Structures are given as C-alpha cells and as structure tokens.
Amino acid sequence: MLRLGPDVHDRMVAHTLDGLPLEACGLLAAVPSTPAGGRSGPEPVLVVATYPCRNAAESAKLYEVHPLDHLRADRDAEDRGLEIVGVYHSHTHTDAYPSPTDVAQAPDPGWHYVIVSLREAEPMVRSYRIVEGTVDEEPVVNDPS
C-alpha cells in the first residue's frame, strides 16, 4: 500500500497536467521506516513530499527524470530526514499501467512506481511495485492526517 500525505495526490496531478502535451515526472519522498536509509518496513510508507522534476526526454511517450533535479531532490530529502521512495510520471494517452519501457528501466525494486493517466477527463493515479520484471499493483490511499 502507498499512502499519500496531504496534497500529494493533487500536486502530482497538477504537475502532470501542467506538463501536457509532454509526459511529466517527479520523485516522491517519505519518512524512512527504519533508520539510516533503511528499506520500507512492514508499515505502509507515507509519502510526505513531492519533487516535480524536468522531463529530460522532453517527450509525450518517454520520460527521464532530469539528473540534476534528481540530485537536488535527493539532497533536499536527506536534509529533511526523508528518503526518496518512488517516482511518478504521466501517461498522456494510455492507461495507468507500466509500459514495457517502465518495467525494463525500473531502477530500484524498493521503490513505488506511480503512474498518472491523463487519458480520460478525470486523471487516474495508480501505484505499482516492479521487482525483476514482475509488476504488482498496490492500493493508493489518501491520508490527510
């Protein structure tokens, strides 16, 4: 399960809409559930910060988190005691399901892969774990507390 803190859902959707007609992407940060950069434990992670990033691919079909934006996000998250736990990106004309490219290039099996589909009038936000090529959807819960 992926829990989204206050405004996280709306910030992701707003950023991806702003990025149209291109795909937009950003990183998600959470409070580490174990000390010293540990992995997500049994408690569902709570995303508390979003880092909108430039799409270095500048494409409607591909995204690449701009390397310098990634570095800045990573530094800022660390300064705030957070950890980058995932990435979101938009699918401008397809479902909110990982494409073969998404699966092939998923960099970290510990991450959460959020896709915002803008195909329909109402944006659809879904999240997946991608481990060694296997895709598993997980529930996304808005947690306003």
Place this chain on the structure above:
Amino acid sequence: MPVEVRVPTVLRQNAAGQPTITANGSNLAEVFEDVVRQFPLMAGKVVTDDGTLHKFVNVYRNDEDVRYLQRLETTVSDTDVISILPAVAGG
C-alpha cells in the same frame, strides 16, 4: 586522496549497507577502482566491463553531472563529494 562517495539505496547492499564510502583516487576512474577494491560486489555497477560509465547511473562531482565534465577522467580532490544516483526513466 580520499573522497566521499555517496551510494544510492539500490546499490547499498553491494557496499555492506553503507550510504557513504571513502575512496582514494585522483580521478573518478581511480576512485571507482578503489570502491570495487573495498566492495567487490560494486564491480560492474557504476563502471562497465568496458571501462565506461554505466548508462543506468548518473554520477556527480558535487553539483555537476560528470558526463558534462570529463566522465571517468574527471579529477577529484579531497573536498569533493561524489554522488551516484540511478537513472530514472521510462515510457
């Protein structure tokens, strides 16, 4: 000279769980050779067997992407921080 090398979470299991490594070298090629000397499981993770930067990682000297410097020939000094981050991309 020793520099600090920051390891992303996805590679920490190859570096005995450490978020940072101290490694020696006057350029990045030497630094990553020393990283592999200390942590053999890091072999092939940042530098390919061909001796080039792996395309699935980004490496920075302080705030600069080393692909826009001199890649593995980029010089380092003991005040520099080298960061490794996964390249994050998809479709």
